[in-house]
Amino acid sequence: MPTLSERQKTLLMLIIRDYIDTAQPIGSKRLAEHYHINLSSATIRNEMAALTEMGYLRQPHTSAGRVPTEEGYRYFVSEMMHSAQLPEAVQHTISHQFYQSRPELDQWMTLAASILASQSQGVSVVAAPHVESTKFKHVELISTQGRQVLMVLVMLGGEVSQQILTLAEPVAQERLSGAATRLNGLLAGQTTQAISSLTVRPDPLDQDILLLILQDMRRLTEKASGEIYTDGLTNILGEPEFSEVDGPRRALKIFEEPATLQDLLAKTTSNSNVGALQVLIGGEGEYDDLRQCSLVIARYGVPGMATGVLGVLGPMRMAYSRTIPTVRFVAGLLSDLVSDNISGE
Amino acid sequence: MPTLSERQKTLLMLIIRDYIDTAQPIGSKRLAEHYHINLSSATIRNEMAALTEMGYLRQPHTSAGRVPTEEGYRYFVSEMMHSAQLPEAVQHTISHQFYQSRPELDQWMTLAASILASQSQGVSVVAAPHVESTKFKHVELISTQGRQVLMVLVMLGGEVSQQILTLAEPVAQERLSGAATRLNGLLAGQTTQAISSLTVRPDPLDQDILLLILQDMRRLTEKASGEIYTDGLTNILGEPEFSEVDGPRRALKIFEEPATLQDLLAKTTSNSNVGALQVLIGGEGEYDDLRQCSLVIARYGVPGMATGVLGVLGPMRMAYSRTIPTVRFVAGLLSDLVSDNISGE
DNA sequence: AACTGGCACTCGCACAAACGGAGTGCTAAA
DNA sequence: TTTAGCACTCCGTTTGTGCGAGTGCCAGTT
Numbered sequence: 001m002p003t004l005s006e007r008q009k010t011l012l013m014l015i016i017r018d019y020i021d022t023a024q025p026i027g028s029k030r031l032a033e034h035y036h037i038n039l040s041s042a043t044i045r046n047e048m049a050a051l052t053e054m055g056y057l058r059q060p061h062t063s064a065g066r067v068p069t070e071e072g073y074r075y076f077v078s079e080m081m082h083s084a085q086l087p088e089a090v091q092h093t094i095s096h097q098f099y100q101s102r103p104e105l106d107q108w109m110t111l112a113a114s115i116l117a118s119q120s121q122g123v124s125v126v127a128a129p130h131v132e133s134t135k136f137k138h139v140e141l142i143s144t145q146g147r148q149v150l151m152v153l154v155m156l157g158g159e160v161s162q163q164i165l166t167l168a169e170p171v172a173q174e175r176l177s178g179a180a181t182r183l184n185g186l187l188a189g190q191t192t193q194a195i196s197s198l199t200v201r202p203d204p205l206d207q208d209i210l211l212l213i214l215q216d217m218r219r220l221t222e223k224a225s226g227e228i229y230t231d232g233l234t235n236i237l238g239e240p241e242f243s244e245v246d247g248p249r250r251a252l253k254i255f256e257e258p259a260t261l262q263d264l265l266a267k268t269t270s271n272s273n274v275g276a277l278q279v280l281i282g283g284e285g286e287y288d289d290l291r292q293c294s295l296v297i298a299r300y301g302v303p304g305m306a307t308g309v310l311g312v313l314g315p316m317r318m319a320y321s322r323t324i325p326t327v328r329f330v331a332g333l334l335s336d337l338v339s340d341n342i343s344g345e
Numbered sequence: 346m347p348t349l350s351e352r353q354k355t356l357l358m359l360i361i362r363d364y365i366d367t368a369q370p371i372g373s374k375r376l377a378e379h380y381h382i383n384l385s386s387a388t389i390r391n392e393m394a395a396l397t398e399m400g401y402l403r404q405p406h407t408s409a410g411r412v413p414t415e416e417g418y419r420y421f422v423s424e425m426m427h428s429a430q431l432p433e434a435v436q437h438t439i440s441h442q443f444y445q446s447r448p449e450l451d452q453w454m455t456l457a458a459s460i461l462a463s464q465s466q467g468v469s470v471v472a473a474p475h476v477e478s479t480k481f482k483h484v485e486l487i488s489t490q491g492r493q494v495l496m497v498l499v500m501l502g503g504e505v506s507q508q509i510l511t512l513a514e515p516v517a518q519e520r521l522s523g524a525a526t527r528l529n530g531l532l533a534g535q536t537t538q539a540i541s542s543l544t545v546r547p548d549p550l551d552q553d554i555l556l557l558i559l560q561d562m563r564r565l566t567e568k569a570s571g572e573i574y575t576d577g578l579t580n581i582l583g584e585p586e587f588s589e590v591d592g593p594r595r596a597l598k599i600f601e602e603p604a605t606l607q608d609l610l611a612k613t614t615s616n617s618n619v620g621a622l623q624v625l626i627g628g629e630g631e632y633d634d635l636r637q638c639s640l641v642i643a644r645y646g647v648p649g650m651a652t653g654v655l656g657v658l659g660p661m662r663m664a665y666s667r668t669i670p671t672v673r674f675v676a677g678l679l680s681d682l683v684s685d686n687i688s689g690e
Numbered sequence: 691a692a693c694t695g696g697c698a699c700t701c702g703c704a705c706a707a708a709c710g711g712a713g714t715g716c717t718a719a720a
Numbered sequence: 721t722t723t724a725g726c727a728c729t730c731c732g733t734t735t736g737t738g739c740g741a742g743t744g745c746c747a748g749t750t
């Protein structure tokens with residue numbers, strides 16, 4: 001791609017900013033009048049023609065104003081990426097909300113989703129941190145009825161997994177407690193790998209439970225990502241580009257298929273570092289249902305330990321200058337929270 | 346309201362059924378031709394005029410066909426309420442899915458929401474059963490880091506509540522375990538009321554924990570309803586009456602405000618019995634955002650023990666003949682599941 | 691008395707034609 | 721290199737027209 005002159009760059013940025021605001025094709029005259037550039041509309045027209053030639057702009061019809069192409073948005077985003085900053089006041093408000101909430105994961109996730117959605121006016125997605133390596137801390141077995149047993153498994157990081165087991169035959173609570181106590185002693189602090197090579201003797205029940213524990217621990221680490229929290233679904237319904245019926249349906253249906261969504265989140269950020277921020281514009285050719293959308297997405301957490309993904313989906317014409325710093329800031333905040341929680345032990 | 350002749354009734358039912366199918370105003374001619382009633386269009390016109398006079402039908406414009414009014418829908422629903430039946434095959438499929446799923450509450454809720462949405466082509470809402478009276482079964486205290494302690498509380502019905510406590514000072518795991526053991530012995534099978542009058546001696550910690558347990562148990566029973574599961578949000582976007590931008594937004598935004606939704610569910614079914622089924626048409630004047638919608642809703646569970654609410658939201662022109670029996674059937678199914686789960690002890 | 695056929699009338703909707711405006715590209719002059 | 725001017729394009733809106741579906745009513749039939 002050819003390089004832009006300073007003037008072209010200014011113009012391009014201006015056009016895109018204006019288009020993001022107004023959702024209307026931008027014409028040369030309007031540009032010359034509205035912003036006090038010392039250029040006539042004719043000159044601007046020439047530059048616009050050049051920018052169109054280079055693929056950054058596009059004309060919906062022969063005689064309409066210009067509209068950014070995906071390429072244009074990419075340029076815009078890469079230019080403003082570093083400069084965009086969230087106002088201090090907003091940062092404080094957000095931090096405050098987090099430190100005031102109850103210190104529980106689902107509270108944080110819900111809050112993060114809510115903040116992202118309201119700040120960006122888009123649809124937010126927050127995937128709970130996915131544990132990459134986990135260590136056993138504690139197991140509890142509680143007989144509920146007949147052959148059913150409630151198993152509560154606590155990991156060192158503080159994750160809790162509960163599951164109802166159905167045993168082959170009823171087992172008394174005392175025997176369950178015994179097994180739990182023995183296993184707790186034996187497994188404390190062990191990784192999945194270490195546990196998988198163990199064999200337990202005294203009671204055959206112990207070995208059964210051990211396998212179930214392993215299975216649960218594997219389930220925790222194998223899932224592509226944690227539970228998904230979402231907010232602001234109705235935000236995009238108001239956007240003018242989604243005034244036709246089908247646009248929003250296609251975009252929103254992604255949120256109804258958790259599998260697809262997790263796949264998307266996993267794929268797009270699997271090779272990116274925590275702290276880095278990705279902007280997917282127009283589905284990047286890969287996701288047809290997102291062709292009209294953009295996705296600002298970041299990985300958060302502690303690499304190698306527990307990381308999650310969060311982001312905002314909106315129309316391609318989204319308020320990047322607001323969304324990008326917000327996503328970055330919230331990701332940082334969640335990283336700190338996750339890190340605090342893990343480092344506790 | 347005046348009573349309808351047999352012929353008027355037949356006609357009204359036919360018109361509404363047809364309108365539900367086609368979403369088009371129904372004219373006398375079309376009616377006379379399509380269905381083989383032995384009546385001329387003129388006669389039908391007279392009857393239609395009468396039905397319009399009585400408030401069951403409405404003309405969008407002077408010279409368009411007739412469209413049902415809310416009153417019309419109410420009549421329609423009350424007439425077909427008892428007769429509507431879900432095909433046996435569908436019943437079996439649904440039961441099968443439930444008994445094949447993992448026996449856990451959130452699985453059931455998700456499944457119920459999914460089934461309701463797909464069967465009715467509307468938006469489903471399932472509120473997890475709200476425990477009306479609960480008995481203590483087991484508590485577990487696990488120190489996580491510093492002053493933070495994970496408390497896992499298990500109720501007799503099998504509900505589990507976990508919470509992170511922050512104590513005034515760090516407490517060793519042994520002391521926590523001691524407290525847990527003592528409390529388990531003391532509180533087993535007790536109701537909230539019974540527990541609230543107890544005092545515990547040996548370790549002051551015990552009393553602190555006791556209060557936290559109480560608080561948690563109260564929280565469980567005081568919430569208006571359980572967590573809310575939803576599915577099929579995108580279903581109503583396709584409906585022709587929501588082709589304008591604002592309709593679906595207003596309806597869907599209800600789902601973004603859990604508080605409002607819980608309120609709605611609680612209010613509308615608080616005085617209704619389990620097994621009974623309510624149909625709210627056009628928001629019943631109360632809910633402005635639902636003016637274009639209908640809500641088929643039922644309470645399920647075991648009265649006095651644990652009940653929840655589930656329902657389907659759709660356009661006023663919804664497929665009642667499909668939705669009503671489905672809601673009724675799924676409510677019955679969930680009632681059985683809840684009942685099995687509770688009666689276990 | 692109830693039903694039907696016929697008729698005049700009313701609108702909404704779809705389609706076409708006309709218009710205005712915003713914007714463009716190009717050229718020639720500063 | 722920039723600018724002013726001009727001819728042209730094409731969209732969106734408005735206006736006009738005809739069609740069709742539907743209605744209400746009345747007079748005639750069963």
